[in-house]
Amino acid sequence: MRVNAGELGRLAASVLVAHGTSTVDAEVVARSLVESNMLGHDSHGVRRLGQYVRQLHSGQIDPRAEPKTEVTRPGTVVVHGRRAFGQLAAGHAVRELRTLAGSHGSGVAAIRDCNHVGRLGEYVGTLAEHDLVALAFGNADPTVAPYGGRERRLGTNPLAWAVPRAEGKPPVVMDWATSGVAEGKLAVARDRREQVAEGLVLDAAGRVSTEPADFYAGGVLLPFGGHKGYGLSVLIEIVGGLVSGTGIGSMPGYRGGFGTVLMAFDIAGFLPAQEFREQTERFCQELTGTPLAEGHQEVLVPGEPEERVRHERERDGIPITAATWRELNGLLRTEEERP
Amino acid sequence: MRVNAGELGRLAASVLVAHGTSTVDAEVVARSLVESNMLGHDSHGVRRLGQYVRQLHSGQIDPRAEPKTEVTRPGTVVVHGRRAFGQLAAGHAVRELRTLAGSHGSGVAAIRDCNHVGRLGEYVGTLAEHDLVALAFGNADPTVAPYGGRERRLGTNPLAWAVPRAEGKPPVVMDWATSGVAEGKLAVARDRREQVAEGLVLDAAGRVSTEPADFYAGGVLLPFGGHKGYGLSVLIEIVGGLVSGTGIGSMPGYRGGFGTVLMAFDIAGFLPAQEFREQTERFCQELTGTPLAEGHQEVLVPGEPEERVRHERERDGIPITAATWRELNGLLRTEEERP
Numbered sequence: 001m002r003v004n005a006g007e008l009g010r011l012a013a014s015v016l017v018a019h020g021t022s023t024v025d026a027e028v029v030a031r032s033l034v035e036s037n038m039l040g041h042d043s044h045g046v047r048r049l050g051q052y053v054r055q056l057h058s059g060q061i062d063p064r065a066e067p068k069t070e071v072t073r074p075g076t077v078v079v080h081g082r083r084a085f086g087q088l089a090a091g092h093a094v095r096e097l098r099t100l101a102g103s104h105g106s107g108v109a110a111i112r113d114c115n116h117v118g119r120l121g122e123y124v125g126t127l128a129e130h131d132l133v134a135l136a137f138g139n140a141d142p143t144v145a146p147y148g149g150r151e152r153r154l155g156t157n158p159l160a161w162a163v164p165r166a167e168g169k170p171p172v173v174m175d176w177a178t179s180g181v182a183e184g185k186l187a188v189a190r191d192r193r194e195q196v197a198e199g200l201v202l203d204a205a206g207r208v209s210t211e212p213a214d215f216y217a218g219g220v221l222l223p224f225g226g227h228k229g230y231g232l233s234v235l236i237e238i239v240g241g242l243v244s245g246t247g248i249g250s251m252p253g254y255r256g257g258f259g260t261v262l263m264a265f266d267i268a269g270f271l272p273a274q275e276f277r278e279q280t281e282r283f284c285q286e287l288t289g290t291p292l293a294e295g296h297q298e299v300l301v302p303g304e305p306e307e308r309v310r311h312e313r314e315r316d317g318i319p320i321t322a323a324t325w326r327e328l329n330g331l332l333r334t335e336e337e338r339p
Numbered sequence: 340m341r342v343n344a345g346e347l348g349r350l351a352a353s354v355l356v357a358h359g360t361s362t363v364d365a366e367v368v369a370r371s372l373v374e375s376n377m378l379g380h381d382s383h384g385v386r387r388l389g390q391y392v393r394q395l396h397s398g399q400i401d402p403r404a405e406p407k408t409e410v411t412r413p414g415t416v417v418v419h420g421r422r423a424f425g426q427l428a429a430g431h432a433v434r435e436l437r438t439l440a441g442s443h444g445s446g447v448a449a450i451r452d453c454n455h456v457g458r459l460g461e462y463v464g465t466l467a468e469h470d471l472v473a474l475a476f477g478n479a480d481p482t483v484a485p486y487g488g489r490e491r492r493l494g495t496n497p498l499a500w501a502v503p504r505a506e507g508k509p510p511v512v513m514d515w516a517t518s519g520v521a522e523g524k525l526a527v528a529r530d531r532r533e534q535v536a537e538g539l540v541l542d543a544a545g546r547v548s549t550e551p552a553d554f555y556a557g558g559v560l561l562p563f564g565g566h567k568g569y570g571l572s573v574l575i576e577i578v579g580g581l582v583s584g585t586g587i588g589s590m591p592g593y594r595g596g597f598g599t600v601l602m603a604f605d606i607a608g609f610l611p612a613q614e615f616r617e618q619t620e621r622f623c624q625e626l627t628g629t630p631l632a633e634g635h636q637e638v639l640v641p642g643e644p645e646e647r648v649r650h651e652r653e654r655d656g657i658p659i660t661a662a663t664w665r666e667l668n669g670l671l672r673t674e675e676e677r678p
Binding site: 072073074075076078101103104105106107108110133145146147148149150151153159161163172174176202205206207208224225226228229230231232234235237238239242243244245247248250251253263265266267269270271275276279280282283286287290291292293294296297298299300301302 | 411412413414415417440442443444445446447449472484485486487488489490492498500502511513515541544545546547563564565567568569570571573574576577578581582583584586587589590592602604605606608609610614615618619621622625626629630631632633635636637638639640641
């Protein structure tokens with residue numbers, strides 16, 4: 001079935017409200033999840049609601065907590081997430097960074113006690129729309145082996161980076177896991193009983209595997225791009241984990257959650273934002289007009305595949321399986337109401 | 340033959356002095372080049388001297404220019420490289436960033452009119468030794484095709500990132516080209532008549548090639564890591580090129596050189612640097628102790644392969660071919676003195 005974004009958002013918000021979230025907060029979180037669905041990142045979409053409901057009941061997410069910000073230096077801020085929804089804490093970080101980068105030209109925000117924030121691309125995209133260059137990264141529970149190893153030492157540790165294009169166009173947004181495949185996307189492949197490409201997963205004995213189930217049976221994800229992607233993941237693990245106070249996922253003292261750090265600077269500190277936007281736009285056109293390599297059909301700019309899905313889903317709605325729809329509706333009932 | 344670092348550095352400095360560089364500046368540049376050799380990055384080492392001498396004579400490098408810094412906002416600085424050696428301009432950027440990040444917690448430096456800076460890892464490594472988290476990236480002449488394309492639209496656009504380990508240990512330094520192979524390393528393979536792996540080069544018709552010469556005959560380099568590495572390269576091209584005022588390599592208005600941007604923040608804005616160093620050190624030990632995947636012999640931390648080469652070359656000297664040694668000595672003579 002296909003569901004439009006408004007309907008799916010209302011259902012998602014109702015689920016969160018049914019489990020103790022205020023209407024205002026539920027709408028922010030629901031909008032963020034549905035936005036991921038709209039861009040085709042279903043692994044980060046409403047599919048997460050089951051996990052969120054479990055975390056609301058376990059206390060991992062505190063629906064009444066309010067994140068607080070603490071400016072520690074003129075260009076650095078700590079957002080105390082206080083185990084509120086990660087989306088709310090990340091929203092605070094974005095607002096603080098706009099202020100810091102606006103007044104000082106640059107700023108860094110780290111989020112403590114942070115739950116799942118959804119798509120990092122959402123936050124860097126918002127900052128880019130305000131004429132900032134923005135990066136974000138974060139560590140998470142260990143699922144990825146270091147290059148050459150067979151045990152879990154790193155999270156999927158995403159990196160996102162955005163800059164503005166022409167007025168009225170969505171920004172250039174890069175947002176990906178430093179693992180070859182995001183765990184959420186592997187779960188989708190497992191559910192669909194699909195194999196994955198070589199180089200993404202090792203089984204528990206450290207052998208190459210194309211079977212998603214091997215990861216869940218004690219195997220590991222691999223970093224993307226060999227030793228380069230591994231290096232990037234190590235730096236994200238260290239900085240995301242330690243600067244946020246979350247800790248390193250595979251080490252003693254790890255507090256769990258999602259060690260999120262955002263960095264931003266004001267384009268106007270270097271050149272007029274309008275000029276930056278115009279030149280970026282011309283370059284994006286140049287990129288998509290590049291003559292094609294053998295075996296390829298097109299060249300896209302980061303963020304364009306997602307915007308293409310958005311146009312399609314705005315027109316046709318978001319594809320939801322009957323099972324997921326039933327599951328989401330089932331989440332509307334609290335434990336006490338269940339038979 | 341093997342040459343020790345001191346001797347190679349004196350020769351390199353003498354070459355630069357012979358072509359109009361002051362002794363002080365020549366020593367800085369020579370030290371930077373020899374440091375790349377010491378770490379095994381011969382493509383960024385004294386091999387560059389021939390290029391530098393040509394650029395000194397063409398006016399691309401001005402040996403009498405002195406970089407100037409302009410603090411545009413409390414947390415942003417423009418370094419006017421004024422076509423001095425890139426190593427000198429990058430040194431200014433490092434000193435300014437230490438001041439900015441020290442006083443404000445965070446800062447961003449962009450270098451205008453910047454020549455080849457050598458290894459970006461050198462600059463982020465220095466910043467990390469002063470308890471900062473540091474990133475650096477830059478664009479350069481177009482040699483890399485976008486993912487799916489067959490024409491040159493992007494530079495090899497390196498990304499470097501460093502954090503401190505325990506006192507007395509070299510920092511964790513990640514430093515790599517976002518192309519599958521750096522152009523300098525491809526030139527080394529061509530000179531040695533070696534093939535390269537698939538996925539690094541396309542020939543001029545956009546077909547997969549393992550022949551380094553195909554790149555020099557109108558082919559292209561490919562980004563590392565498929566669409567992910569491509570996305571990273573696009574962001575580096577845009578931000579490195581536009582924020583530095585260098586321009587985008589494949590677009591009108593490109594001024595040439597190396598559009599370098601550095602970002603840094605003070606660890607102490609978030610946690611005591613000593614605690615960060617200790618936890619990073621423990622994690623590095625944990626990584627290298629990871630049980631091995633099938634077909635692998637060890638797990639290393641970013642920066643360790645380079646330090647291993649350093650130990651070997653400190654003991655045995657830097658390997659230099661007789662041809663290179665003759666070429667370097669030949670560069671000691673200025674045009675006028677040549678027969």
